[in-house]
Amino acid sequence: MGVTIHDVAARAGVSIKTVSRVMNAEPNVRDAVRERVRAAMADLDYIPNAGARRMASARSLLIGLFFHPRLASYITGIQLGAARQCRDRDYLLAAEPIEWPEVDVVALIERTVRRAHLDGVILVPPQSNDLEIVALLERLQVPFVRVSPTAEPDRGASVFVDDRRGAVEATRHLIELGHRDIAFLGGPLASKGSAPRPRRDGFLDAMADAGLPVPEGRMIYGEFTFSSGQRCADTLLSARARPTAIVAANDAMAAGILSAAARRGLKVPGDLSVTGFDDAEIASVVSPALTTIRQPLEQIGAAAADMLLAAQPSGKLDPVRRRLDIELVVRESTAPPRSD
Amino acid sequence: MGVTIHDVAARAGVSIKTVSRVMNAEPNVRDAVRERVRAAMADLDYIPNAGARRMASARSLLIGLFFHPRLASYITGIQLGAARQCRDRDYLLAAEPIEWPEVDVVALIERTVRRAHLDGVILVPPQSNDLEIVALLERLQVPFVRVSPTAEPDRGASVFVDDRRGAVEATRHLIELGHRDIAFLGGPLASKGSAPRPRRDGFLDAMADAGLPVPEGRMIYGEFTFSSGQRCADTLLSARARPTAIVAANDAMAAGILSAAARRGLKVPGDLSVTGFDDAEIASVVSPALTTIRQPLEQIGAAAADMLLAAQPSGKLDPVRRRLDIELVVRESTAPPRSD
DNA sequence: CTGAAAGCGCTTACAG
DNA sequence: CTGAAAGCGCTTACAG
Secondary structure (H helix, E strand, O other): OOOOHHHHHHHHOOOHHHHHHHHOOOOOOOHHHHHHHHHHHHHHOOOOOHHHHHHHHOOOOEEEEEEOHHHHHHHHHHHHHHHHHHHHOOOEEEEEEOOOOOOOHHHHHHHHHHHHOOOEEEEOOOHHHOHHHHHHHHHHOOOEEEEOOOOOOOOOEEEEEOHHHHHHHHHHHHHHHOOOOEEEEEOOOOOOOOOOOHHHHHHHHHHHHOOOOOOOOOEEEOOOOHHHHHHHHHHHHOOOOOOOEEEEOOHHHHHHHHHHHHHOOOOOOOOOEEEOOEOOHHHHHOOOOOEEEEOOHHHHHHHHHHHHHHOOOOOOOOOOEEEEOOEEEOOOOOOOOOOO | OOOOHHHHHHHHOOOHHHHHHHHOOOOOOOHHHHHHHHHHHHHHOOOOOHHHHHHHHOOOOEEEEEEOHHHHHHHHHHHHHHHHHHHHOOOEEEEEEOOOOOOOHHHHHHHHHHHHOOOEEEEOOOHHHOHHHHHHHHHHOOOEEEEOOOOOOOOOEEEEEOHHHHHHHHHHHHHHHOOOOEEEEEOOOOOOOOOOOHHHHHHHHHHHHOOOOOOOOOEEEOOOOHHHHHHHHHHHHOOOOOOOEEEEOOHHHHHHHHHHHHHOOOOOOOOOEEEOOEOOHHHHHOOOOOEEEEOOHHHHHHHHHHHHHHOOOOOOOOOOEEEEOOEEEOOOOOOOOOOO
16 A cells, blocks of 8 residues: 555665664664665655554554543643644554543553553543552553652652642732632542542641631532532532632632622622632633633643653653642732722 | 464464454354354453554554644534544544644644554544645545535535524524624634635524624624634624624634623623523533533534444445534523613 | 564455 | 465564
């Protein structure tokens, strides 16, 4: 079905092995020969047969990214950053949505990794904290990078931001505006065990630093979705004494708070200040636009893919932890509390 | 690196060809033998080597989906529907973000299709209306399905909804509520030629049917993004006599209208009614939630993937056009106009 | 620095 | 209904 390595070799007057060396940017080829081969490739419009490369090298040239479609907004940036890196190396990113909880995540990942023979896997929250999945990938001996893991974060390679510090900054921003009664809306509580909760801890740190109490009922937990944000905000805002500000653990939930507040006729930021986390697209799309903690999502995706690609072809991945910086982005959803 | 077709054949007491037949659900195997082979596969936990299958069959077992990251919300459902179908057939969906306009879309698609040897491509708007891309895929002889094409819609296979009828329904809904001065916010005008514009035409149909005029300045065009919706709404709403309702060609722009209206202190739906199109996630996330035209995005993705998978392994794709139904979803962003 | 040989694990014709 | 042979287009050891 067209031009093969043999055609290129014949035209350049070398063996196929030499063509293979040039294709894979291997050493031990004289510059003159390398140029000759390159010219032959260009003349013939040669495209290496990916199937044959996959077969002979026992690699698939495929990186997998598993994600929950409901958290799609958080994923988009990561996916873009990762896909771009893969492109440059002739790898392809297979972003696989998981219809959780309808689907058995572990079984799906095992099946996909084995059948498609993925050369690497990027795990994002909440999968990056699922130790069963981590154990599976270790057993399958597939290199994997976890994004912002909190459960056993030293296990394997990861890319992360300092979530705790992000929560401290968001909370401090509110305290500096004059808020004293601040509530926290976190992600789901782990079903078993006591996973570290850096965003909640950061909130508590900042409150403690400022000597502010966090009374009963001021901490509540959603599912990182818009509707769970609405629901939790309803609970918080129906209390006799409402908090004047809420720190949310992601933007989707913060947007849910905005919606719940609007329904009750509360003005944001006049009656209530709200902070998000992530700086996903939704943060600037809602009204008022969210003050939030920006994560460099594209960079996170690019870094994760880089680590995986650097581990090819051996598949030996250094268990490095790479930290990227966050940033407080002040928009319209925060202001000083109304003075009573 | 583990169990191969030879191991299975030996255990089942058949030739590798028979194992291959069972794997690929081919005919001409006795039921008893088929069962014996299946049992051997299960006993040995056999997973076919995808690389070898790809090589021998000259297929990649890969379907490509190209999309603009800025239109991610529209894509998520399509991606989910398509990925699910691929899964069942041992195919993988490679969803490739295109950083348009920074990247040459045609070159990127050509490169990806050729290097990864994609077995099929799903084209969503606006790529599905780019005839240069269509011509490229025809030349490359890759089967492709276009989602909701308006430019030369009979060229090749497609999955679509009746956009024109959707716009008629949205507009009629507003007319029935009592609106008479209704504006239209469309997608980008084609840079060259006169591509059909079904949503705009549907709007005009409904207005004409009701005998309502569409004066100069009541039609405006954005880029399907939230921010272009804001911008266009600013123009529409700063006119001396504002329209009482706006029909937007997608949800993201409709959300932008909401935001622009809020900034001007206009109440939706009290002062202004707004309709979206798609029923993407953002439609139910904004406040007030958008009245919109629902497209069955997961079904669209599933149908597109189905068509592509049905064309395997020959790659001969029937140029069928498959229509899926839309539905008016009434939420909070529409109400009768304020009586003056 | 370069190359001849073997082989990756399947599928595709072709026989029987 | 079943199988023996050839071959897909590369890469991996191994020589020289």
